[in-house]
Amino acid sequence: MHSKDCVKVAVRVRPFNKRERDAGSRCIVSMVLSSIAIQDPRDCQNSRSFFFDYAYWSHSGFARDSSGLYVPEEPGGRYADQDSVFQDLGEGILENALQGYNATLLAYGQTGSGKSYSMLGYGPNKGLVPKLCDRLFQAVRESQETRQCQVFFSMLEIYNEQVVDLLSRGSRTPGGLRVREEQQRGFYVEGLRIVPCESAPQVEQLMEQGTRTRTTAATHMNANSSRSHMLIILQLQQIFSKESITKQSNINLVDLAGSERQRSSGSEADRLKEGTAINLSLTTLGNVISSLADVAVGKKVVHIPYRDSVLTKLLQSALGGNSRTVMIATLSPADICYEESLSTLRYAERAKRIQNRAVVNESPTERLVKELKAENDRLLHRLNRLGQEGHRTSNETKELRQLLTHNELQIRAIQTLWEQHVQEALKDWEQQYANITQERRMMQMHPYILNINEDAQLSGVVKLFIQEGEWDIGMCDSSPRSISVKGLGIQERHAVFRNEQRRMTLTPLEGSKVNVNGLSVSHTAELQHLDRLILGSNCTYLFISYPSERGGGDDWSRYDYDYFQSELAAAQGIHLGETSVGPNQTDPSLLAVFYDYIKLMPMMAEANQMSQELNKGVEMKLEIKNLALSDPKGHDLEKETVVRVTARAKQQVWVWSKAKFVNRKFLMEEVYRQHQLERSGGNVLTDAVLPRDKDPFWDPVEPLLLGTAHLWLQSLAFRIPLEEQLEVLGSEGTEEAILQAQLLPCNVSGLALGEDNILIDPSELLGRRLDFQLVLDQCFGLRWIREDHNRGVQIGFRLLDCSQPLYTPAVWHNVNPLLDHRVHFASLHTSQHLLDYLQGSAVVLELWGLQEGCTDLKSSLEEVRMTAEGVFIIEEAGPADTAVADASELSCSVRALQQDLEEMKNITSSLRTENHSLREQLSAARTGGEGVRSRSVRPSCDAEFARSLKVFYHSMTSVRCQLQRLRRRRPSEDSNLLELRLFVDEQSHLLKDFSEQLEQCVSALKQDVAAIVRRKRERSGTSS
Ligand SMILES: Nc1ncnc2c1ncn2[C@@H]1O[C@H](COP(=O)(O)OP(=O)(O)OP(=O)(O)O)[C@@H](O)[C@H]1O
């Protein structure tokens, strides 16, 4: 039997989660029947549609019934609940398996998109796997008369290319289980525990056991479960005695790791690339799917990379092989997840094209029995024949009888093996069942702590009871009065729980980290129901008090991992402020950086703990970088979380991007794990052995961007010189230095232009040459050098569209270094594009920190155009070319401004024409000499205007300097109340002076302009 069928693909959209609701997210996904459309939130016209076999709307239109089930709000509503998903996908899988086909169900999607919800489910909302097991055993019971069924269950996890048996009772195999290949069987996991099951509750209990193993592995090894793939294998053997056929099918149920990891670390440049092994299985799965999709459309594909990863080896038959396969792609409907959701849909679309060739499988075991029986018949026949022929020898008879007995034993062994296995599994199950019952009883009698995991699926799995008396909590498990927890930063004896007269306290022991409700505690703390505990670097537990204190409902689900981390961040002063109008109004860019921050925070704590335990001497700290600091218009609202890494001994500093840190953290875990293994094996530790180029805690030193300053270019458009004292601000708003800089309009040979060259209308520059010099005079008060005199600095800058920055020469060991750096720029044909740039942008001056051992930054002059005199050309295109460039490059807002400008120009020119004609009419009426006088009015007015503009610019520069001085003034850290009061008084005086000065400047300009206009009118009055 042979059939060719495509992989079936379903998509499912989940409800908004808390983060998305907080962000006031918009739903950008819509569904009609089995088609789904996704809209680009930045461009509403841009929408993509996809068609799949099934599409499930689980985003809205649901209610929670009294048993906690999510059901459609009204009968026949569009909400797709767990039942309807099972009807379509689960029943099909079951049907296939019962027919003897292999079947596979894969869940793919970004972290938190609902893979585990669909596959396993939460609480009463059971997912596909438990429902499938229910129905499977129901089908087995219903057809008992016609067939005999055997079901085997296994559960494994693939983490970092290592296979972990989640049902194993023994200790974990270092390096994981081996994946082997046999011609008949294909790839399989050697030594994987395969448990025979006879009922759905038995399978559920095994799944619970597997989840528990996953949870402890995740906390012990600080591995992140969202990065691991979970695979459940159900083997179904059916013996149809009447027809003497046996069918065997494997059902693979796969909950894949969060898909976003595949993209995020792959794209990041890091010296240590190996971190991408986090995603090797996922990336390879993508490659296999792409290749198979190409095969399906008739493209020539030389090689399908099944062998490149553990996951694809184990799923080989599911993809392009002997299996009927279904993929469920889960999506978040929120605008903030657009990129990920679109990439999930594209992935699913490719998977849809894969063609499999499923066959009904005959069981090898049954064949073996059949073969043995046939051989026995042959042997018996031969024995009989020998007897009839009367020439049998005793040796031959003995040998034949031995063979017969051996075969019969083998047949019996094969047949009784199942019985034995079932008995063993039942015993196991009874034991586990007793444990669960015992745990439930304890929960009703004693307080306990409950684990909270980043993966909601693993939260609440571990319960540690605190009975009356005093209990040590820590790594120790030797003492009878101890509670054992394992994890990073947990000491042998970490803290003491006291449960006396129904009063619960927690006392940290010396040197241990204990945090209650976000606050670090060093003395005894009394515990209340639902208090949040963090032990060590990141072992998170929720305290559940005596039943009498638990109140009704007792829904602890709101205390999820995010809650713990937000509370911790709030204690460090990082929170979403109350300044906005409401929770739904928070700036999305702030939300994004906030969630990044709370996501990275626990990872940071773990990384620092590993650094400490491995004696790396490296300390990591999260920083929020404000991208407006590097934006030439100063507009960019985006913020970015980065990691500042400091090697304490040499005061070396690095700044890592988020993706690089995540990659490194993964590698650190590997190094740490290796170290733990060696320690437990009693070997000499390898602190220093790791070669530097493989050390994730280390990097070669590089220049570091310390901060930036904006030097606004507007004055150049008027050819007015500008001198500034700029404050160089670091990413967190700290003052890194003061930089003295100038912009000097000049002539071709670099000589500064005089006042007469000041322009009133910048458009006079259009099509003409503009020369100017950027002068960087001196830096003052460099914090970077003040901290360590062995350091140096450079200033980097780039103008207009230059792709490569230019740098000043490096200056070392000086807190106030003289730079005296002068660069001459020229635009050969000034375009509107350049004028707009000058009037609305700044040159961003980057302050780069140099450290001992790092090389200076060099200006790359390859792409820079220069005149023979060494003048940098920033624009040389003629007016026609620039017009083309403008059309393609300018953003909408600039275009709008341009239109305004054009309009104003038109008005001016029509006024000019009108003026001109009026003047002509006048001169026609009067004598010719007066015309000369009237022509002389304009230049003299312009000169006056230019002079007052220049005065205004100069006074504004000094006002700006004063503002900077004001901003820099801070009271001394140890000032007392009186000194603080004096400081505030003084600051208020200065502020008053400042505002007066500002007023004066503006009113002086107003007066000047009014005077000029008046004079102009008078003159034209006299002339008329
Ligand atoms: N269809 C749904 N209806 C209601 N809640 C859902 C649905 N899908 C997901 N959720 C909720 O969203 C949260 C995250 O879902 P889930 O744990 O299934 O994500 P995941 O894709 O498995 O993530 P990870 O890759 O981290 O394992 C859970 O709290 C879950 O209850």
Ligand SMILES: [Mg+2]
């Ligand atoms: Mg999951």
